[in-house]
Amino acid sequence: MAQDTAQQTPAAPARALLPLLLPALAVGVGSSLVFLLVSRLAEELQRVLWQNLPDALGIGRYSVVWMLVVLTATGVLVGLVVWKAPGHAGPDPATLGLTAAPLRPAVLPGLLVAAMLMLAGGPSLGPESPVIMANAALAFWLGRRLLPRRPDTLWPVLAEAATIGALFGTPVAAALVLSEALTGRPMKGALWDNLFAPLAAGAAGATTTALVARPTFALGLPRSGHPRWTDLPAVLVIAPAAALLGLAAVYAFPYVHRAFARLGHPMLALPAGGLVLGLLGALGGPLTLFKGLSEVAELVRDPESRTAGQLAAMAVVKLAALLVAASCGFRGGRIFPSVFVGAALGLTAHALVPAVSLAPAVAAGVLGMLLAVTRQGWLSLLTAAILVSPPTVLALLCIASLPAWLLVTGRPQMQLSQDGRAIR
Template sequence: MAQDTARQAPVAPATPARGLLPLVLPALVVGVGASLLYLGVSGLATELQHALWENLPDALGVGRYSVLWMLVVLTATGVLVGLVVWKAPGHAGPDPATLGLAGTAPLPYPVLPGLLLAAALMLAGGPSLGPENPILLANAALAVRLGRGAVPRLPGEAWAGLGEAATIGALFGTPFAAALLLSEALAGRPFRGLLWDNVFGPLVAAAAGALTTTLLARPSFDLDVPALDRPRWSDLLSAMAVASAGALLGMTAVYAFPYVHGAFRRLRHPMVALPAGGLVLGLLGALGGRLTLFKGLDEVAVLARAPDAWSAGQFATLAVVKLAALLVAASCGFRGGRIFPSVFIGAALGLCAHALFPAVHPSVGVAAGVLGLLLAVTRHGWMSLFTATVLAPSPAMPALLCIASLPAWLLVTGRPQMQLREDGTAVR
């Protein structure tokens, strides 16, 4: 018995309460501030979007989403963002193709205005990217700069973690997404003490960010697709098939990413690459229609509210065009993230499966399609499962998606990621 006890691994000591309590106030402040920054940038982008796509074309007597207006606005957006990237301090941050969702070194303070302006212009102009990466970078940098000045005893890494967690909470309106991402990050490196001690401060920040966003903006990721009341064996097979198809579709973009990025990189100057990318996005918008513009979260709700309103061919066209738009926007230099457009692509794929095979329940198709796309594009398993689950909430959905994630994960793990090194090669 004594020998068995001696062989047991040492138990990591828990952090005492007096070591965690000093984190609460800084985490609350960072959480509220991160949400306010996110809401401010989003609000500015929304006002600019109304001006560009409604007020201005109405004043000029041009169709709001006509082919001509799509080409003009998206090309002009490329020109404006290119001007910011060219002239702003630090060129509005690093090449977004080289960035993951989190963990980037904090940016210098003078870079942030240009980064946020480029993100707001992108969100308003219609390229298929979301706000997550620029807001994460800005909030992490602000948390480090302001936090270390106020509470020097906390290291910069801790402040950056608070800023990132707060932003994830604010973006999704719940702290659970941040907690899941943190658990993935901590699993890849040694940490001291208990897991819950390590996520205590970031979880407070994420909760504060989520609550602030919820109180001020009332976001919802529930697409209101028909609920799955009682799962059948066929639903499990459908989920596995659609998630695997989503992973394969996402991997086509992943494998094409270095080549498309390299083509735009050869244009050398942002005032050439970004307008060229905007023009290509305008042509793709003309092909796919207005639903393939913007980050995709509002647009996917339009699809989900009427899953039988489009044919399988139309859903397939929306998915492919949006995937191409995501690939171009992420390659040519627009500042933005890839999660929200992937949600649209996955949902369109799942609804295409439902249109082809009515036995595929629409909520299963949507959730499984989003799961597969996100696994391919982000490689964050917990984040992908969480996002897919909240889009089509049902008591039976988490179990279906957990099983469906297994074959999809086998298709993507160990393969290139949708993130590039500085030399243009894919990260694995």
């Protein structure tokens, strides 16, 4: 045991990590700007589709007819892009998580157009999957040309970390996701040495997003204050209940995906999916449309205005919409709408039992739903936590940790081996 401790792999020296810092920061800033650009263009198109056009036509913005028209038309347009664009706008999103192999640059225009149409048109998916794929491809393509001596595997990891940091408003999310991915894999050096460059990229992405725009997860939930004894049994019920509902969708996912795949063509599957989503939107109301983050903020703004039955119905409809949108081929991720479903379940519990504190109930609902949908334990915990606490200070602390780590890495630890030598 002592020999194993003494012979453990030494930490990478600072001079090996320091050259990674500038590329990581550049990838972080660039990835955040791509995310912000896609989001801004999608928001402008959403305003045209859901405000300007119905107002000009004298149709209710969220009338049943308009929901059916816009969501079906979104399916037609995205289907056309998937059918005709080079590379068919990327791989089937049902097969993707938070990581992806770099795509050819020629595939990116179709992927980003399909993602922006989806975000603006109302399907219940988030931007994380297509934006991560786009940033990984751009970083890989540029990195190989500008810094050909760096390993090819570096660039997608930096882009993924940067995008996750930008999406969630904190680089801690990126570090936790990557540390979970590294579990069971052989590593050279200490864990923090392996996370140094990704953490720098994530910090740059999160800080750029915070400086240019309001942090994505600043939802305005009321502060929970000190926990109460009644909160413990409440969260122990809410989180497993949300996880069970999420698992129901997980088990249904391959069957729904197979049903849309039988249609055999994106110009059939996506319009059909859009029509179903329009019907679900008419059933659940406008808050069950779109990726879900702005809608969560509106949902919690006046939690007492809806009954437990209404909130539960919205959660079920939103989950069904997520299932359909992810199955029929819309380019998007599953995390953001899952946050809405979990929050609605937490609000349902609070409406049923007012003694249950609002913030812990919402956080527990989000935690259970994300655990079922993503199987990312750290990401689920962090997302649930930052819903009730601004993550800005975490980005600052991560940035502050970078120079400090450069000073300590590779130096002796305050621990000795059995022969009295300092362990490095």
